Amino acid sequence: MSEQIETTLNPFNPLDDMNLDAAQGPDLIMRPIENCARFNLRISIEQLKKAAAAFGMDIPDSVGSMSSRAEKYALCLGPDEWLLLAPQKSADEIITRFAKLAKNNSHSLVDVSHRTIGIEISGSLAQLALSAGCPLDLENMQIGRCTRTILDKAEIILMKLEQQRYRLEVIRSFAPYVWSFLEKSGQDARA
């Protein structure tokens, strides 16, 4: 019985069953991002400084901007909505600090660590591969900007890390589809 429970609780990554090397080359590098803690934060903008203190770094207040420090990211997705990314090992501490903050400052911090799969895509074809399905003007998107948007039929969160390096957060059941889509559009861009 206990053996069965262990099997059931094994973390499952939908990309594990796929051949991830199919379309890779020096011009297109895709990799799944190792597990990390993810939090959805809703708080009023007046209290944002207190949330930043709890998270341990600056949290930007304008929609579409992103800050990062030591493997932590804070993304402003909407006027009162943020996505916080942090290394898995710091998850408990973050939860404890926000729980303390909740005593006097109402907010909501939801652990969404396993809602999405992170994918990093880089190389000279990265932008072309993304643009096959994303309607945003990626060429002119500034480095350090982030947003929720669409990639073909899937909703994604897109972070521009460098001119040709992006990170995507994809709802886990869409991850194989998004991965294959980028692989295909990368191949098309190469041809």
Added chain:
Amino acid sequence: MLLIDCPYCKEMRPEVEFSHAGEAHIDRPADPSSLSDEEWESFLFLRSNRAGICFERWYHIHGCGRYFNAVRNNVSEKFILTYPAGQKRPSDAQIKGALS
């Protein structure tokens, strides 16, 4: 592709990120139980359905996740103005100004 100016993102964003959400500026009655059946029906179902300039709610569902209002010409499909939810309906003069 049609671009829509989201008042929360403060950017022109592609149409596919948005979803239409019905007529704008319809207030829920303060005391629903005091309404007659006809008045309640009117609140729930009856809309102005004008051809031309209309006030609509839009939802930036695959973006900032916010509802906002728009003045739009539903014959030409042109967005004239967008503004945050809760803000007053723009005046005729403001709409004229945005059109010129």
